[in-house]
Amino acid sequence: MKNKTDICKKSMTDCCSGLSQMLSPRLFKALGDPSRVRLLVKLAEAGGPCTVSDLAKGGNVDISVVSRHLAVLRETGIISCEKQGKEVFCTVRTDWLTKVLRDLAGALEVCCPSKENSMNDPADPIRSKT
Numbered sequence: 001m002k003n004k005t006d007i008c009k010k011s012m013t014d015c016c017s018g019l020s021q022m023l024s025p026r027l028f029k030a031l032g033d034p035s036r037v038r039l040l041v042k043l044a045e046a047g048g049p050c051t052v053s054d055l056a057k058g059g060n061v062d063i064s065v066v067s068r069h070l071a072v073l074r075e076t077g078i079i080s081c082e083k084q085g086k087e088v089f090c091t092v093r094t095d096w097l098t099k100v101l102r103d104l105a106g107a108l109e110v111c112c113p114s115k116e117n118s119m120n121d122p123a124d125p126i127r128s129k130t
Helices: 004-014 025-031 034-046 052-056 063-076 094-111
Strands: 079-084 087-092
Touching: 025 034, 025 063, 034 052, 034 063, 034 087, 052 063, 052 087, 063 079
Parallel strands: none
Antiparallel strands: 079 087
């Protein structure tokens, strides 16, 4: 009879080999900052390209700080930026981001199949706050 350690080792090598590559610390760092998430949401809600100046409006943060946050999102691949004259226009790379997140979700489901429906779990720390 196999013990839990043997099962865990087999599972990790068979179906979870690519999971560690998908769990990019850079991606989670970029999405883990509340200011960057607010900028990403503002950009997504705009439905199209926005200038850095527009994204900085209405916030209590200097435009240079906004630019640094946008640089992190751009370097991670979450947004793209294009300079047109004196303005820089930013856009969410929706297709790329949704593919990355779907691939990650699929890999987690294969690697760590759920035995119960946790979507309605009242102890879920993310969904219980909404």
